[in-house]
Amino acid sequence: MSLLEIRGVTKRFGGVVALDGVDIEIEEGEILGLVGPNGSGKSTLINVLSGFYPADRGRIFFAGEEATEAPAHHLAALGIARTFQIPRPFDTMTPRENIAVSYMFGHSRHSLAGARDAAQEWLDFTGLGGVADVGIGELTLHQLKFLELARALATQPSLLLLDEVLAGLNPSEINESVEMIRRIHSQGVTILIVEHVVRVVMALSDRVVVLDQGAVISQGEPEQVMSDPAVVTAYLGDRGRSA
Amino acid sequence: MSSRARALLGFLVAGLLLAFIPELTEAIDLPRFYVIFLFTVFFWVAQASSWNVLTGYSGYFSFGQGAWYGIGVYTVAVLTGKHGWSFVTALPVAGLFALVAGLLLGVVVFRLRRLTGEIFALTTLAIAFVLASLARISPAIDGGTGTFMTGTPLPSFLGEFTTAMYRLTLVVMLLTVLASYLTHDSRLGWGLFSIRDDEPVAGGLGVPVFRYKMVALGINAFFAGLMGGVWALQLGFVTIDDVFNIRVPLFVILMTVLGGLGHWMGPVVGAVIIYTLSDRLNSAGLTDVNQIIIGSLLVVLALAVKEGLYVRLRDRWVTTLVTFVGVMAITTVFDITRSLISDFAISMVATVLMMLIPKGVWDRVRGRDRPDGGEGPPVGMETMAEAGK
Numbered sequence: 001m002s003l004l005e006i007r008g009v010t011k012r013f014g015g016v017v018a019l020d021g022v023d024i025e026i027e028e029g030e031i032l033g034l035v036g037p038n039g040s041g042k043s044t045l046i047n048v049l050s051g052f053y054p055a056d057r058g059r060i061f062f063a064g065e066e067a068t069e070a071p072a073h074h075l076a077a078l079g080i081a082r083t084f085q086i087p088r089p090f091d092t093m094t095p096r097e098n099i100a101v102s103y104m105f106g107h108s109r110h111s112l113a114g115a116r117d118a119a120q121e122w123l124d125f126t127g128l129g130g131v132a133d134v135g136i137g138e139l140t141l142h143q144l145k146f147l148e149l150a151r152a153l154a155t156q157p158s159l160l161l162l163d164e165v166l167a168g169l170n171p172s173e174i175n176e177s178v179e180m181i182r183r184i185h186s187q188g189v190t191i192l193i194v195e196h197v198v199r200v201v202m203a204l205s206d207r208v209v210v211l212d213q214g215a216v217i218s219q220g221e222p223e224q225v226m227s228d229p230a231v232v233t234a235y236l237g238d239r240g241r242s243a
Numbered sequence: 244m245s246s247r248a249r250a251l252l253g254f255l256v257a258g259l260l261l262a263f264i265p266e267l268t269e270a271i272d273l274p275r276f277y278v279i280f281l282f283t284v285f286f287w288v289a290q291a292s293s294w295n296v297l298t299g300y301s302g303y304f305s306f307g308q309g310a311w312y313g314i315g316v317y318t319v320a321v322l323t324g325k326h327g328w329s330f331v332t333a334l335p336v337a338g339l340f341a342l343v344a345g346l347l348l349g350v351v352v353f354r355l356r357r358l359t360g361e362i363f364a365l366t367t368l369a370i371a372f373v374l375a376s377l378a379r380i381s382p383a384i385d386g387g388t389g390t391f392m393t394g395t396p397l398p399s400f401l402g403e404f405t406t407a408m409y410r411l412t413l414v415v416m417l418l419t420v421l422a423s424y425l426t427h428d429s430r431l432g433w434g435l436f437s438i439r440d441d442e443p444v445a446g447g448l449g450v451p452v453f454r455y456k457m458v459a460l461g462i463n464a465f466f467a468g469l470m471g472g473v474w475a476l477q478l479g480f481v482t483i484d485d486v487f488n489i490r491v492p493l494f495v496i497l498m499t500v501l502g503g504l505g506h507w508m509g510p511v512v513g514a515v516i517i518y519t520l521s522d523r524l525n526s527a528g529l530t531d532v533n534q535i536i537i538g539s540l541l542v543v544l545a546l547a548v549k550e551g552l553y554v555r556l557r558d559r560w561v562t563t564l565v566t567f568v569g570v571m572a573i574t575t576v577f578d579i580t581r582s583l584i585s586d587f588a589i590s591m592v593a594t595v596l597m598m599l600i601p602k603g604v605w606d607r608v609r610g611r612d613r614p615d616g617g618e619g620p621p622v623g624m625e626t627m628a629e630a631g632k
Contacts, residue, residue, distance in 0.1 A: 072443070088444045107449070111430060
């Protein structure tokens with residue numbers, strides 16, 4: 001059974017159709033890469049899936065349960081967590097407290113008493129132990145991105161939605177992140193990864209879905225999808241095919 | 244003993260110590276206005292603390308304090324004055340009515356995602372105006388004539404009027420501060436802090452944002468209404484213009500911001516300082532410049548002590564203690580002002596002035612680097628580490 005089932009999801013902003021009848025299934029345990037040109041609706045899809053805003057039409061099922069109209073905190077309780085392309089930490093809290101909050105709420109409820117200590121697990125996992133108790137302002141972009149990841153993981157999700165976690169990182173940081181995503185996956189977490197760095201998507205994903213102008217134009221094995229004429233056209237325009 | 248048990252014990256001890264001050268002032272022959280001064284401080288501490296639970300913790304800036312307070316005042320005034328209820332039965336109803344009004348507002352405004360920021364603030368301000376108009380046009384509530392409260396009998400075990408007012412305000416204040424403390428130091432509190440920092444993200448991580456905002460607004464409205472109900476007695480003659488004006492919301496904002504928004508002790512410290520100053524300036528005949536002085540103080544403090552006065556007082560607790568006790572001892576022993584309240588006010592101002600020394604200068608004078616380099620955990624609120632102590 002698929003873990004997440006997206007059926008005919010449509011989302012409009014005014015006159016712009018951001019998602020146009022999208023059907024995607026995510027199998028339990030896989031890493032699904034979601035790619036597409038700028039403005040193709042990748043981030044909108046993540047926002048709909050994490051309950052940031054509701055879909056105008058279509059239905060979403062998570063682990064067999066209808067999750068279409070569910071509020072964001074309910075989706076978190078079901079086991080969906082996400083990261084943000086531009087990190088959005090709680091900036092009056094330390095990294096440890098950021099993680100502790102998501103551990104307290106998240107997939108299952110935990111009390112305040114043990115939350116600080118519990119946060120250590122994800123601080124260690126993402127290598128943020130050294131900056132656990134400083135102000136958010138002292139973190140580098142790289143550390144903020146890892147904090148996003150740590151905070152999402154602390155909700156103990158079964159589905160992790162990664163929105164361009166690698167954007168803005170240098171090559172060695174990218175490699176480090178890819179390693180970390182592999183480790184998360186090996187713990188049994190299903191991953192949907194939105195990414196611009198095609199090399200990374202190809203290396204990580206079991207399957208790739210390509211969005212263009214809000215619609216799925218291709219899906220399948222990474223190599224197969226990347227040589228699909230429709231995908232080449234979407235990325236490079238018509239001249240790309242003849243070249 | 245856990246930190247929470249220690250705190251509860253602290254509240255109990257503080258309550259018991261404070262409870263017998265009316266008898267103490269009588270025994271050492273102090274004037275009655277000392278007791279009146281104290282219970283007015285209690286009133287403001289409760290109002291500011293309840294406001295802080297909504298605005299300080301969740302970040303939703305509210306001007307609704309006057310509405311909740313006014314509902315409390317009028318509930319008691321109407322029920323006892325027009326319907327012959329006893330004060331003791333009317334008081335809880337005052338809290339409940341304010342709570343219900345708060346929740347009704349919450350259901351509407353918190354369901355509409357765009358009603359945040361200044362729109363939320365304006366909506367809460369409008370509530371007080373609407374209520375004032377309702378009371379004015381409705382003879383069942385006020386009808387524009389005002390209501391006399393002076394004849395309201397109080398249970399005899401509370402003592403004569405001033406002592407009774409003191410005990411009532413003390414109990415309501417303690418309950419309010421306790422609620423504020425328990426919220427601050429809990430899952431609910433951290434959920435609210437995360438809503439204040441970034442509400443959509445908080446929701447995505449599993450914080451039930453709607454429910455938590457409702458709870459925060461409910462706590463605010465209930466305790467503001469309860470204290471309003473007690474205050475109806477003190478007002479004596481309840482009129483719309485006295486109750487539904489901008490004074491209460493404005494004062495709680497000033498007090499809480501000065502003391503420190505977001506920490507449970509902030510409004511307590513702020514209310515004591517601002518009310519004491521205001522009272523002393525008035526009694527010194529400086530009523531006209533009163534607001535100028537308090538306004539200037541707020542501007543200076545907002546610029547110099549961004550984290551709020553309470554956090555600064557705590558970080559420099561030795562200085563706080565020495566300055567306050569020292570100045571208090573000198574002024575009392577030499578009987579400079581002939582008034583304990585004035586001595587208290589002077590010691591307080593001296594202590595506050597010590598807090599104005601900038602952090603950089605402070606650290607250099609003390610000749611050591613602070614372990615957190617002065618840029619440690621974010622300022623303005625207690626970190627979880629401290630909450631857990």
